[in-house]
Amino acid sequence: MSRYWSDIVHRLTPYVPGEQPALAHPVKLNTNENPYPPSPAVVSAIRNELGEHAESLRRYPDPTARALRETVAAHHHLNADQVFAGNGSDEVLATVFQALLKHDKPILFPDITYSFYPTYARLYDVAYRTIALDDAFKIRIDDYTQSNGGILFPNPNAPTGHALPLSDIKRVVASNPDSVVVVDEAYVDFGAQSAISLIGQYPNLLVVHTTSKSRSLAGMRVGFAFGDAALIDALNRVKDSFNSYPLDRLAQAAATAAYMDDAWFGDCTEKVIASRERLTAQLTALGFDVVPSSANFLFARHAGYDAATLAARLKEKEIFVRHFKAPRIDQHLRISIGTDAECDTLVNALKEIVG
């Protein structure tokens, strides 16, 4: 603490990301990174952008990331003016809070969800009300009809992995014509239906994507928002009042290439989904209750063992999983899907602990 701090700094509760251990070969199942590398086309695109003498780095990147937005727009059958690009979807979400979610009434999001949402709300002084998930950790969409200044939830939800069908998303969007409904689809490629197809019909729908999970580019920091051009315009107005160049040249080149290699993407995604089903069966056999997941992680608890203790015992073996000290979920672990070999290392360690 310091007398030089602004008021807002005193009031912040910063988000704590999952640990990035400084170990040679950790089994890292704590931040939902993809266990597979990005497409080789991504690596060539970065090399190509650098050229022989990295001459291009002398110049500022395209502030509008036009080539990237056009590629991603075509991929999703949208126009480029329906696409906003930012430095990771976290930055996109921060922009959304300022541009579209700060109104007189509180915004609504689930009590158990991505813990960055309350952090942004406090940073930008956005009032919010949390809505309890049901006992099976599902979003009850009928609870999202009360008066609100905006609605925000991930689909699939994090850290539960539960996905709503498109018909439910449509009902939430249709029943809230006076506020923006933001669907954070960070994990949609692992088994949920995207709401992007509804964008033409609903000017109040904004869908947020990231390249960090299904495109294996967490290290490049590239995320998107998709929606009606007027919503995207609002995001650009905030961006251009904050940082004109959120995406550097290498990130733009890398992400563009990632969207041009669908075969690689499809292959890695299928492998993750297969490993998820395999790990679900293995954990269930060990006595864990596993929430059915449509994402690249599992949310699981063991009735006989304290979750924080389990996480600590795994960490001793250099296996990292995520434990949240939060109401309702402090007996659960969130386990990212690794390669089958990494999942086997986890299962063998758990066998020693709980077996």
Ligand SMILES: *Cc1c(COP(=O)(O)O)cnc(C)c1O
């Ligand atoms: C990982 C994650 C993000 C952030 O992704 P970045 O693009 O890496 O910033 C956003 N929302 C949810 C729900 C996530 O799990």
